[in-house]
Amino acid sequence: MISREVYEAWDAYVIAENNRVRAEMKTRLRDFVSSLLELPVDAQHDWALSFAKSVVDDGCRTPVRFPLFREVLFPALKAGIQDRQQGCARWLAHFDVLLAQSPECQSQLPEQLQSSYGLLHEALDVDPEDAASRKRLANLLRAWLEYSIHEVPHGVLYEANGASIEQCVKLKSELAEFQELVSQTGFEKGDVELIRDCRFHFQAYADYLASGSDFRSYRSYLSSLDLK
Structure with a gap:
């Protein structure tokens, strides 16, 4: 008491x-x-x-x-x-x-x-029915995913540095988690574009890194794909 x-x-x-x-x-x-x-x-x-x-x-x-x-x-x-x-x-x-x-x-x-x-x-x-936690987790991942691609076409970020191939794989896993969460909590404005852009760049940046020195930059790699 x-x-x-x-x-x-x-x-x-x-x-x-x-x-x-x-x-x-x-x-x-x-x-x-x-x-x-x-x-x-x-x-x-x-x-x-x-x-x-x-x-x-x-x-x-x-x-x-x-x-x-x-x-x-x-x-x-x-x-x-x-x-x-x-x-x-x-x-x-x-x-x-x-x-x-x-x-x-x-x-x-x-x-x-x-x-x-x-x-x-x-x-x-x-508590799997904790809607507030689900919503906050979706918001947290949304901010993380937006950050990861905010320097494109210079590159994809993971924390303070450019992502590695292994980190691109992890980002794709986090993107899948985000998609599952927003399917339950509801899509916000810009989520469809965010998911589309992340799906593309997480794979493309990993492919760029795997290409070694074939391209001077991620921008030039994207140009080779006829992307602006």
Whole structure:
């Protein structure tokens, strides 16, 4: 059970956030976290999961600062993921920026769950009917696929570098996953063209790489195919 003192500490922190007084915000947040961590672990986790749901699913706009994420939300979400509680992996995926900037937290997760991509897959494994996770995963892959071809005709990208033949194969697999997802969530404007362009360039760029030094650039390879 959450004590009255904890609720009062939270209310004081929210007021400080709304007033935008940085020193006061930090003090009030520290007071709240300290008071919450004095409660039994189950009570801490109940509050943290309820708050995570309010942020991710219900549109609560209270900012999630690092102390709140690292000391309160992450331990509860990690425990929920370990117990395969519905929603927990998707809620943690929402905080992917905070997670990426908290290596002490990230390292506590299995490698496949250290990214929003892996967390959303976990969410769907726990609850195949989780439409919100499916939609977010589709959005994540859409952005990734758009990035991968945004420098064409110079080349196809994989992360910060030009894709290898093996990475083109992986991109084709991710494209197939994206197609399956949007067939369930609904196509957005530009998806048909994105799928068409990715399908072509993932194969064409792999063929270009396999051709060795026959062409000066991917642009010249495309020109040889009479493409503009």
